[in-house]
Amino acid sequence: xxxxxxxxxxxxxxxxxxxxxxxxxxxxxxxxxxxxxxxxxxxxxxxxxxxxxxxxxxxxxxxxxxxxxxxxxxxxxxxxxxxxxxxxxxxxxxxxxxxxxxxxxxxxxxxxxxxxxxxxxxxxxxxxxxxxxxxxxxxxxxxxxxxxxxxxxxxxxxxxxxxxxxxxxxxxxxxxxxxxxxxxxxxxxxxxxxxxxxxxxxxxxxxxxxxxxxxxxxxxxxxxxxxxxxxxxxxxxxxxxxxxxxxxxxxxxxxxxxxxxxxxxxxxxxxxxxxxxxxxxxxxxxxxxxxxxxxxxxxxxxxxxxxxxxxxxxxxxxxxxxxxxxxxxxxxxxxxxxxxxxxxxxxxxxxxxxxxxxxxxxxxxxxxxxxxxxxxxxxxxxxxxxxxxxxxxxxxxxxxxxxxxxxxxxxxxxxxxxxx
Ligand SMILES: O=C(O)C1=C[C@@H](OP(=O)(O)O)[C@@H](O)[C@H](O)C1
Ligand SMILES: C=C(OP(=O)(O)O)C(=O)O
Numbered sequence: 092x093x094x095x096x097x098x099x100x101x102x103x104x105x106x107x108x109x110x111x112x113x114x115x116x117x118x119x120x121x122x123x124x125x126x127x128x129x130x131x132x133x134x135x136x137x138x139x140x141x142x143x144x145x146x147x148x149x150x151x152x153x154x155x156x157x158x159x160x161x162x163x164x165x166x167x168x169x170x171x172x173x174x175x176x177x178x179x180x181x182x183x184x185x186x187x188x189x190x191x192x193x194x195x196x197x198x199x200x201x202x203x204x205x206x207x208x209x210x211x212x213x214x215x216x217x218x219x220x221x222x223x224x225x226x227x228x229x230x231x232x233x234x235x236x237x238x239x240x241x242x243x244x245x246x247x248x249x250x251x252x253x254x255x256x257x258x259x260x261x262x263x264x265x266x267x268x269x270x271x272x273x274x275x276x277x278x279x280x281x282x283x284x285x286x287x288x289x290x291x292x293x294x295x296x297x298x299x300x301x302x303x304x305x306x307x308x309x310x311x312x313x314x315x316x317x318x319x320x321x322x323x324x325x326x327x328x329x330x331x332x333x334x335x336x337x338x339x340x341x342x343x344x345x346x347x348x349x350x351x352x353x354x355x356x357x358x359x360x361x362x363x364x365x366x367x368x369x370x371x372x373x374x375x376x377x378x379x380x381x382x383x384x385x386x387x388x389x390x391x392x393x394x395x396x397x398x399x400x401x402x403x404x405x406x407x408x409x410x411x412x413x414x415x416x417x418x419x420x421x422x423x424x425x426x427x428x429x430x431x432x433x434x435x436x437x438x439x440x441x442x443x444x445x446x447x448x449x450x451x452x453x454x455x456x457x458x459x460x461x462x463x464x465x466x467x468x469x470x471x472x473x474x475x476x477x478x479x480x481x482x483x484x485x486x487x488x489x490x491x492x493x494x495x496x497x498x499x500x501x502x503x504x505x506x507x508x509x510x511x
Contacts, residue, residue, distance in 0.1 A: 092328060092475070092504040093335030098317035098342060100124040102492045103276060106132045106173045107254070107283040108313045110181070112152035113141045114258055115287065115306035120150040121314040127490045128171035135178040138162035139185070157258035157305070161187025168193040168225075170419060170491050172200055173247055175225060179205055180251035182229035183214035184258065192226040196419045196462060202227060205248040208238045212263070235261030235302045242271030242297075244417060250280040253300045257289045262302035264294070272414045275348025275388050282346045286313060317341030317370070319349035321493045323395040324468045326352055328500065329374035330361035331402055332475040336373045337503060343370035348388040355396060358382045359403055381405035381448060390415045390422075393444070394469035397426040400446035401435035401453055402476045409444040419463040419491075426466065429458040433473050433481065455479020464491040471497070475505060482510070 105124040112118035113136035123129065125145060133143040136152060139159035144151040159181050166182075168175040168191055175191055179202065182189035192198065203223025209216040212233040219226040235256065240248055249265055256263030271277070277298065284291050284300075287308045291300035322339050329337030344350065344367050353372060357363050359379040365372045381403045386393050393415045400407025415422045427439040434454040436447040453473055460467035460483045467488050474481030486509070489496040501507045 092332045093337055094503050095338035095340060096325060096499055096503060097340045098322045098325065099493050099495070100315040101318040101347065102126065102128055102320070103173065103279050103347070104283060104315045105129045106177065107250070107280060108315060109133055109136060109143065109150060109152060110177055110254060111283055111287045111306050112136070112313070113139060113154045114157055114254065115154040116156050117141070117153040118308050119312045120152060121148065121312055123150045123315050124318065124492070126492055126494055127169055128174065128492060131167070131169045131171040131174040132177070135166055135168070135174055135181070138164070138166050139181060154306070159185045161185050162189050165190045165192055168197055170194050170197055172197060172245070172418070175202065176205055176245065176247035176251045177254060179216070179227060179229050180209065180255035183209045183212070183216060183231050183233045184255055185231050188215070188228055188230040190226060190228055198225045200224065201244050201417055204240050204244055205251060208240045208248065208252060209233065211238050212236045233259055235259035235263055237264040237266065239266040239268050241269045242267040243269040243414060245414070246271060246273035246276045249277050249298060253280055253284065253291050253298055256300040256302065257284065257291065257304040257306070259302040262300050264299045265297040267297040272387055273390055275346055278346040316343055316345045318492070319347040319352060320391040322372070323349060323352040323392055324472060324493070324496065325499070326356055326363070326372060326374050327395050327399050327472050328475060328503065328505070330356050330359070330376060330379060330399070331472060332505070333375045336375050338371055338373045340371055342372045343367065349392055351389050352392055352395065355382065355384055355392070359399060379403035381407040383408040383410065385411045386415065387411035390418065391465060393422055394426050394465045395472070397430060397444060397446050398469040398472045401430045401433065401448045401473060403448045405448065407446045407448060411442060412444060413442045420461040420466065422463065422466060425461040425463065426469065429466065429470055430473070432456055432458050433477060453477040455481055457482040457484065460485035460488055462488055464488045464493065468493065468496055471500065
């Protein structure tokens with residue numbers, strides 16, 4: 092493989108910018124990610140009374156100005172946890188009831204702590220099956236207050252409360268009752284809020300957002316940076332299989348914790364150069380060595396690092412990963428099962444995944460993508476080095492965050508065949 096490629100726009104920033112534009116009078120979101128997940132957030136903004144015109148280079152959003160309508164129909168969040176968490180808090184601002192649901196994966200993911208927090212703030216926030224999972228029924232009206240919430244299930248609860256809290260009367264204070272996992276995602280939220288002219292801050296025990304604020308980005312526009320989680324697959328592909336240089340464009344520094352992939356790959360021994368000002372990362376192939384990585388801040392990197400570990404010499408130990416079990420699928424167990432299927436020696440503990448790699452151990456085979464975009468993309472990486480073809484089932488799920496993934500791999504020189 093070799094060549095240069097532009098990273099897809101960030102999914103996390105696109106979700107936030109589209110919803111922030113919804114909370115505003117409106118805004119133009121430049122360089123948005125147009126994927127299944129971000130379309131779910133766009134649909135939610137429309138259900139709450141806004142409009143989203145999706146063009147090639149921009150989404151033009153007319154907002155609902157901090158006062159969401161009661162949706163005419165059930166809100167289908169599809170596969171997107173971010174959409175469901177962030178818009179559950181939006182629904183608590185309205186006067187009527189909103190019903191939120193999603194696909195089988197999303198209906199299995201935990202929403203209980205956010206429902207409890209919204210109920211503590213005075214909303215009606217229920218799980219129809221009373222198990223803390225969607226379908227959810229949520230209605231208002233919250234006008235602010237203090238709330239306590241655990242931080243070790245999903246940081247998206249905090250993001251949801253801060254984004255909605257800004258348009259409540261009195262604001263919202265969030266006290267974390269445990270350590271916060273995935274903390275850089277809240278930093279992304281604070282960055283987007285700041286860029287939309289909304290004040291919010293970290294406090295000694297959590298976060299606080301004053302109420303009565305108006306969302307409005309400078310010049311009515313917001314530009315989305317490149318996505319470091321998506322870049323992780325491209326950079327890993329380069330480290331595994333680029334005989335010349337593979338360059339990823341659109342890699343300017345931002346609040347994304349997943350830029351840690353650059354450090355992980357360097358520690359594994361990949362020759363890598365990040366020109367931060369130009370936003371370009373160049374990488375080429377090397378024999379990789381196993382490393383220890385704490386993914387407390389970077390859960391979405393676990394599948395990528397596990398796949399790299401299977402191709403690296405020695406042991407890769409991924410720690411602090413319990414929260415990675417609450418994603419589209421239990422990604423700790425999914426990667427353990429599928430890498431094992433390809434011949435890697437993997438040990439799974441509740442909070443740790445150990446991969447004993449060595450390129451020669453990876454063989455071809457057919458593996459399940461677990462209907463999870465990140466599992467699909469990570470297993471595809473194994474195909475670049477395995478001794479035989481790797482067939483990944485359910486490959487169309489890349490549409491969730493990186494619709495052009497396989498075409499991009501092919502453009503860079505990988506041999507990719509799609510089967511119906
Ligand atoms: O807020 C976000 O944009 C995200 C937060 C993370 O989830 P958790 O906070 O649930 O770990 C991450 O895994 C997800 O892909 C996107
Ligand atoms: C977990 C993810 O997203 P979400 O929580 O929005 O479904 C992801 O993209 O890996």
